[in-house]
Every structure is written in C-alpha cells, then in structure tokens.
Amino acid sequence: AQKVTQAQTEISVVEKEDVTLDCVYETRDTTYYLFWYKQPPSGELVFLIRRNSFDEQNEISGRYSWNFQKSTSSFNFTITASQVVDSAVYFCALSGTQGGSEKLVFGKGTKLTVNP
Amino acid sequence: NAGVMQNPRHLVRRRGQEARLRCSPMKGHSHVYWYRQLPEEGLKFMVYLQKENIIDESGMPKERFSAEFPKEGPSILRIQQVVRGDSAAYFCASSHFGQGIGGTEAFFGQGTRLTVV
Numbered sequence: 055a056q057k058v059t060q061a062q063t064e065i066s067v068v069e070k071e072d073v074t075l076d077c078v079y080e081t082r083d084t085t086y087y088l089f090w091y092k093q094p095p096s097g098e099l100v101f102l103i104r105r106n107s108f109d110e111q112n113e114i115s116g117r118y119s120w121n122f123q124k125s126t127s128s129f130n131f132t133i134t135a136s137q138v139v140d141s142a143v144y145f146c147a148l149s150g151t152q153g154g155s156e157k158l159v160f161g162k163g164t165k166l167t168v169n170p
Numbered sequence: 171n172a173g174v175m176q177n178p179r180h181l182v183r184r185r186g187q188e189a190r191l192r193c194s195p196m197k198g199h200s201h202v203y204w205y206r207q208l209p210e211e212g213l214k215f216m217v218y219l220q221k222e223n224i225i226d227e228s229g230m231p232k233e234r235f236s237a238e239f240p241k242e243g244p245s246i247l248r249i250q251q252v253v254r255g256d257s258a259a260y261f262c263a264s265s266h267f268g269q270g271i272g273g274t275e276a277f278f279g280q281g282t283r284l285t286v287v
Contacts, residue, residue, distance in 0.1 A: 091278075099213075099261060099278035145212055157203065157226060158263075158276070160212035 056081045058148050060161035067136055068169050075131045075164045077146030083107075086150040088122065088129045089158065094142040102144075105129065136168045173197065174264050175244075176279035183252045183286050191247040191282045195264030202245040203276060204237060207259040216260075219245060252286045259283050 057080040067073045079088065090102040103113065105122055113120045117134045133140055143165045147158040173196035183189050195202050200221050205213040206229075218226040219239035230237065234252075239245040249256055260283075263276035 097259065097283070098280040101277065147213075156201075157215040157218055157229070158205075158213070159215070160205075162212040 056083075056148055056150055056159045058146050058159055058161035060144075060146055060164050062164045063162070064165045064167070066167045066169065069138060070135050071168075072132060072134050073136050073166065073168075075133075075144050075146075075166065077129045077131065077161060079127050079129065079146070079148045081148060081150050083150035086148060089147040089149065090120070090129075090131050091145045091147065092142045093145065093163070099145075102131075133166075136166075138168050138170055141166060141168045174199075174262060174277050174279035176260075176262050176282050178282060179280060181282055181284045183284065185253055185286055186251050189249040189252050189256070189284055189286075191249075191260050191262075191284070192244045193247070193262030193264075193279060194244040195262075196277055199264035199266050199277075201265045201276075202239050203263045203265075204245075204247050205261045205263065207261060207281070209258070213261060216247070249284075252284075254286050257284055257286045 059078045061076055065073060086107045088105045092100040092102055103120055110122050110124055119132045121130045129146060143163040145163045146161045149158050175194040177192050181189055193202060202219045204216040206216055207213045215229040217230050217237045219237060221239055222241050234250045236248045247260060259281045261278050261281045263278045265276040
C-alpha cells in the first residue's frame with residue numbers, strides 16, 4: 055500500500071528563519087511521482103512541485119528547495135528566509151501505478167505559521 | 171490552477187437533502203479526480219473519471235455517493251441524503267494525460283465547502 059507521512063503537525067517560526075518540512079513515503083512501485091502542495095488560509099490548493107522517482111537531483115526555486123532521497127524514502131521541503139505569506143498548510147503527496155490507478159495519496163499536512 | 175472551476179464554493183444542506191457539486195476541468199483536460207478533505211485532515215481520493223467513464227472509484231463510499239463526467243458539461247459529484255459526516259471540502263482536479271506515469275501535475279479547483287446542518 056502507498057502511504058505518505060508528514061510527522062510534523064504544526065511548525066511555528068519567526069520571519070526570516072529557515073524551515074524544513076519533512077515527508078516520508080512508502081510505495082512498492084519502482085516508478086512514482088512525488089508532489090508538494092500549499093493550502094493557504096483561503097483554502098485553495100496550490101501546486102508547488104512534481105518530481106519523478108528517477109530524478110534525485112535536488113531542486114531550488116527561489117526561496118523553496120526540495121531534497122529527494124530515495125535511500126531514506128524522503129522528499130523534504132525547505133523554505134529559506136521564511137515570510138508571513140508562507141503561512142499555510144503544506145501537503146506532500148505520492149502518485150504511483152499500483153493497480154493502474156493514477157490517484158494521489160496525501161499526507162495529513164504540516165501547518166506552518168510564520169510570525170512577524 | 172485557476173482554470174479548474176468548481177461551484178458552488180460553499181453549499182449548505184439540511185440532513186436528508188441532496189448535494190450536487192460541479193467541476194469544470196481546464197480546457198483540453200479529459201481526466202477528472204475528486205478528493206475529500208475532512209476538517210484537520212489531508213485530502214482523500216474519491217474517484218477518477220475520464221469522459222463518460224469511471225476509471226477508479228475505490229475511494230467512494232458505497233452508498234449515497236455517485237460521480238459522472240458526461241461527454242458534454244462538467245463533472246458532477248452527487249451526494250444523496252446528506253448526513254453531518256459529509257461536511258467537508260470537496261476538491262476537483264483535472265489533468266491532461268493523468269497524474270501517473272507520463273502524466274502531468276494535476277491542477278486543483280478551489281474546492282466546494284459542504285456544510286450539513
């Protein structure tokens with residue numbers, strides 16, 4: 055079965071601090087995709103990144119960076135120099151091909167609060 | 171992701187009524203997914219449809235819930251005889267080739283928040 059664990063339920067930081075959100079996944083698929091989504095207080099889901107299992111290169115996009123380590127089944131997300139606007143719930147998700155389905159399996163989310 | 175349109179944004183129903191949630195995918199997308207988010211929870215997959223076909227409904231409750239994606243028009247998630255436990259945010263996502271192998275990221279709508287009173 056596929057599973058995504060986000061062990062940190064809530065994190066609170068002060069503006070300009072760096073913060074890392076952890077994501078650990080389980081899957082029997084050899085080929086799969088990992089995602090991060092942001093859900094701000096307004097409630098919509100904002101796509102942040104999609105990474106396939108064959109690409110272990112770390113990725114940086116502005117203040118955001120992602121560390122994919124297949125050996126530890128982790129796909130962690132770091133925000134550098136956090137800002138108040140980063141306050142949101144962040145979801146890690148996994149998509150595989152078990153049974154031919156293309157559904158996303160989500161973690162329970164990490165609520166990040168950035169205080170001024 | 172603003173291209174996936176869900177309506178209504180908020181829906182209030184009394185216990186026993188029917189709820190109809192609509193999702194218009196992004197232009198050119200033929201794959202639609204419905205997810206449910208209970209309070210303080212992550213999203214849970216409900217159903218995956220392509221035009222006129224249900225591909226995977228493994229996450230749908232066995233009773234009262236149904237979904238369709240007709241050849242023309244939006245996808246509809248229908249909940250009959252709603253109960254308080256159905257109160258949740260329901261998200262629709264669409265993609266071009268699907269979210270899996272060879273697929274692209276799925277774009278989510280803004281969700282419909284259903285409240286059953």
